[in-house]
Amino acid sequence: MGHSLNEVPVSMNAARPAARPPGPPAPFEVTVDPATFEVLPRWSAAYGPLLGVRSPHNSRQTYVLFEPELVRHVLVTHHRNYAKGRGFERVKMLLGxxxxxxxxxxxxxxxxxxxxxxxxxxxxxxxxxxxxxxxxxxxxxxxxxxxxxxxxxxxxxxxxxxxxxxxxxxxxxxxxxxxxxxxxxxxxxxxxxxxxxxxxxxxxxxxxxxxxxxxxxxxxxxxxxxxxxxxxxxxxxxxxxxxxxxxxxxxxxxxxxxxxxxxxxxxxxxxxxxxxxxxxxxxxxxxxxxxxxxxxxxxxxxxxxxxxxxxxxxxxxxxxxxWLFTRRAVAEDHLGGFRVPVGTEIAIPVYTLHRHPDHWQAPEVFDPDRFLPERTRARHRYAYLxxxxxxxxxxxxxxxxxxxxxxxxxxxxxxxxxxxxxxxxxxxxxxxxxxxxxxxxxxxxxxxxxx
Ligand code: HEM
Missing domain, CATH: 1.10.630.10 (Cytochrome P450)
Incomplete structure (x- = not known):
C-alpha cells in the first residue's frame, strides 16, 4: 500500500477488500506465551501496521494490530462487531x-x-x-x-x-x-x-x-x-x-x-x-x-x-x-483495507504498541516525563492502553x-x-x-x- 492506513477512508476500505493482510507464511498461534512475545516486534517491523497469521487449529486468521487507529476501530468505534477472543477460553474455567x-x-x-x-x-x-x-x-x-x-x-x-x-x-x-x-x-x-x-x-x-x-x-x-x-x-x-x-x-x-x-x-x-x-x-x-x-x-x-x-x-x-489481549469478529467488518470475516481473531499487542518507534521516542528508555501533559497531547491517544x-x-x-x-x-x-x-x-x-x-x-x- 502506498499510503498510511490513517489516510485510507473507511468507505474506501469497504470498497476494496484485499485478500488477506501480509504476514508470515507458516501458521502460528498468537497467544500469551514467550514465542508470541518474542516474534511480535519483528513482525511489526517486517509487515507493517496490520498483519495476518493463519491459525494452526483451523482455517481462521489472526490479525495483529500495530497501529493505534486500528486499535480504536476494534475497541471503540466498531466494538459491537467484536467479542472476547480465544485467549479468554483459558480463563473461563476459573472465572465462569x-x-x-x-x-x-x-x-x-x-x-x-x-x-x-x-x-x-x-x-x-x-x-x-x-x-x-x-x-x-x-x-x-x-x-x-x-x-x-x-x-x-x-x-x-x-x-x-x-x-x-x-x-x-x-x-x-x-x-x-x-x-x-x-x-x-x-x-x-x-x-x-x-x-x-x-x-x-x-x-x-x-x-x-x-x-x-x-x-x-x-x-x-x-x-x-x-x-x-x-x-x-x-x-x-x-x-x-x-x-x-x-x-x-x-x-x-x-x-x-x-x-x-x-x-x-x-x-x-x-x-x-x-x-x-x-x-x-x-x-x-x-x-x-x-x-x-x-x-x-x-x-x-x-x-x-x-x-x-x-x-x-x-x-x-x-x-x-x-501485554496482549484478543477479540473475535462476531460480525463481518473491514479494517485497514482488509475484509474481516466472522471468526477472525484480533490480537492487540499492548507491549509492542507501547514500545513502537513510530509513537515513542527512545522507547526502551525509562522517562516518566513523556507523560507530561504537553507530550501526552502530542501522541496518538491509542498508542497507550x-x-x-x-x-x-x-x-x-x-x-x-x-x-x-x-x-x-x-x-x-x-x-x-x-x-x-x-x-x-x-x-x-x-x-x-x-x-x-x-x-x-x-x-x-x-x-x-x-x-
Ligand atoms: C495495574 C493494574 C491493572 C491493569 C493493568 C488492568 C488491565 C486491564 C485490562 C487491559 C483489561 C481489559 C482486558 C480486555 O478487554 O480484554 C481489564 C479488564 C478488567 N479489569 Fe483490570 N487491570 C488492572 C487492575 C484491576 C483491578 C484492581 C481490578 C478490580 C478491582 C480490575 C478489574 C477488571 C475487570 C472487572 C475487568 C473486566 C471489565 C469488562 O470487561 O467489563 N482490574 N483490566
Whole structure:
C-alpha cells in the first residue's frame, strides 16, 4: 500500500477488500506465551501496521494490530462487531461468566449492575483499606531496612496487592479466615508461582468459601460498603434481581484475579525501575515530602502527586501487565483495507504498541516525563492502553491507580531501594507480564527516618 492506513477512508476500505493482510507464511498461534512475545516486534517491523497469521487449529486468521487507529476501530468505534477472543477460553474455567469473560447482553447488564462499586465514591471509601495495608507493609519493609535484609520485592508486592484486594472485597470478615500465620486460603495466589491446573482446582474450591460468606451476610442482613457488600446489594436494572450464588462467586473470583497480580506486578516494576533510576526516585521523594507526614496520603491528596503518577504511567508503558489481549469478529467488518470475516481473531499487542518507534521516542528508555501533559497531547491517544479502551476498558482502573499512588506516596517517603540483581530482567510473558525470576532489592531508611 502506498499510503498510511490513517489516510485510507473507511468507505474506501469497504470498497476494496484485499485478500488477506501480509504476514508470515507458516501458521502460528498468537497467544500469551514467550514465542508470541518474542516474534511480535519483528513482525511489526517486517509487515507493517496490520498483519495476518493463519491459525494452526483451523482455517481462521489472526490479525495483529500495530497501529493505534486500528486499535480504536476494534475497541471503540466498531466494538459491537467484536467479542472476547480465544485467549479468554483459558480463563473461563476459573472465572465462569465473570465480567472479564462474559459477552453480549449478559456482560452489558452485569457491567451496569456492578459499576457503582468501582466509581470514585466507592474507591475513596476503600482507600482506607489501601492506606492501612500500605502502612503495614511499610513497617515490615522498615524492619528489613534496619536489619540490612534484602526484600524479594516481587513476592512482597504480590502479597501487598492480594491483601488490598481481599480486604477491599471481604472487609472485616477476612479476619475470620486468617490462620495462625495470618494467611487466608487465598494465599495460594502468592505462594504458587506456577500457574497450572492444580492451582486452578484449588482456586475453584475457594468459590465455596465466598458463597458461604455471602449466605451468612444475607441471613443476618449484614450491610457493608466493601466490594462484596456492593455486589450483594446490586440489582439488575430491568428485572430487579440480585446476583445468584454462582454469578456472585464468578464476579468475586474475577475481582481477585483481575485486581491482584496486575497491580502487584506493576508495583514490582515501579520499585525495580526507581532503584535503577535514583534521579527519578529523588524527584518523587521531593514531591511526596510536601504531603502531610503523619499517615499515608489520602484520596484527596493524590492530585498533588503528578510526578508519582508519571512514574506509574511510565512503568505501565514499559511493562504493561496485560501485554496482549484478543477479540473475535462476531460480525463481518473491514479494517485497514482488509475484509474481516466472522471468526477472525484480533490480537492487540499492548507491549509492542507501547514500545513502537513510530509513537515513542527512545522507547526502551525509562522517562516518566513523556507523560507530561504537553507530550501526552502530542501522541496518538491509542498508542497507550495499559487498561484497554472503550466499553470494555478496565473497571478497576481508578482503584488500581489509587492503590498504587497511596503505596508509592507513603513508601517513597520513608525508604529508598538499592538494586541487587541486574537491571535487565528476563521476562515471563504469561497472562500477565511478570519477571521470570523474583527481583531482590535492599531497602534503606531515608535520613528523616534514621534521625
Ligand atoms: C495495574 C493494574 C491493572 C491493569 C493493568 C488492568 C488491565 C486491564 C485490562 C487491559 C483489561 C481489559 C482486558 C480486555 O478487554 O480484554 C481489564 C479488564 C478488567 N479489569 Fe483490570 N487491570 C488492572 C487492575 C484491576 C483491578 C484492581 C481490578 C478490580 C478491582 C480490575 C478489574 C477488571 C475487570 C472487572 C475487568 C473486566 C471489565 C469488562 O470487561 O467489563 N482490574 N483490566
Amino acid at each position: 461468566n465473570g465480567l472479564i469473560v462474559s459477552d453480549g447482553p449478559l456482560w452489558r447488564r452485569r457491567r451496569r449492575m456492578l459499576q457503582p462499586a468501582f466509581q470514585r465514591p466507592s474507591v475513596e471509601r476503600l482507600s482506607a483499606v489501601m492506606r492501612a495495608v500500605t502502612h503495614r507493609y511499610l513497617q515490615r519493609w522498615r524492619a528489613a531496612a534496619e536489619e540490612a535484609r534484602a526484600l524479594d520485592i516481587t513476592r512482597e508486592t504480590s502479597a501487598f496487592a492480594l491483601d488490598v484486594i481481599l480486604e477491599s472485597i471481604f472487609g472485616q470478615d477476612l479476619a475470620a479466615w486468617r490462620d495462625e500465620a495470618g494467611h487466608t486460603p487465598f494465599h495460594i495466589l502468592v505462594d504458587e508461582t506456577v500457574r497450572d491446573l492444580r492451582l486452578a482446582v484449588q482456586f475453584r474450591a475457594l468459590r465455596k468459601r465466598v458463597i458461604e460468606l455471602a449466605h451468612w451476610r444475607r441471613k443476618r442482613d449484614v450491610q457493608r460498603m466493601d466490594f462484596l457488600g456492593h455486589y450483594l446489594a446490586a440489582r439488575d436494572a430491568e428485572t430487579g434481581a440480585p446476583l445468584d450464588d454462582e454469578a456472585l462467586a464468578d464476579e468475586v473470583m474475577t475481582l481477585i484475579v483481575a485486581g491482584h497480580e496486575t497491580t502487584g506486578v506493576t508495583l514490582n516494576w515501579i520499585w525495580h525501575l526507581l532503584a535503577w533510576h535514583p534521579e527519578a526516585a529523588a524527584q518523587l521523594q521531593a514531591e511526596v515530602d510536601t504531603l502531610p507526614t503523619q499517615a499515608p496520603p489520602r484520596f484527596a491528596d493524590l492530585p498533588r502527586l503528578p510526578c508519582a503518577r508519571r512514574v506509574m504511567d511510565e512503568a505501565l508503558r514499559l511493562y504493561p501487565p496485560v 495499559p487498561f484497554s479502551m472503550g466499553a470494555r476498558r478496565c473497571t478497576g482502573e481508578v482503584f488500581a491507580q489509587t492503590e498504587t499512588l497511596i503505596h508509592l506516596g507513603w513508601v517513597a517517603r520513608h525508604l529508598t531501594f538499592e538494586p541487587l540483581d541486574p537491571e535487565v530482567v528476563p521476562l515471563e510473558p504469561g497472562v500477565n507480564l511478570r519477571p521470570a525470576r523474583p527481583i531482590r532489592l535492599l531497602p534503606h531508611l531515608r535520613r528523616q527516618d534514621t534521625d
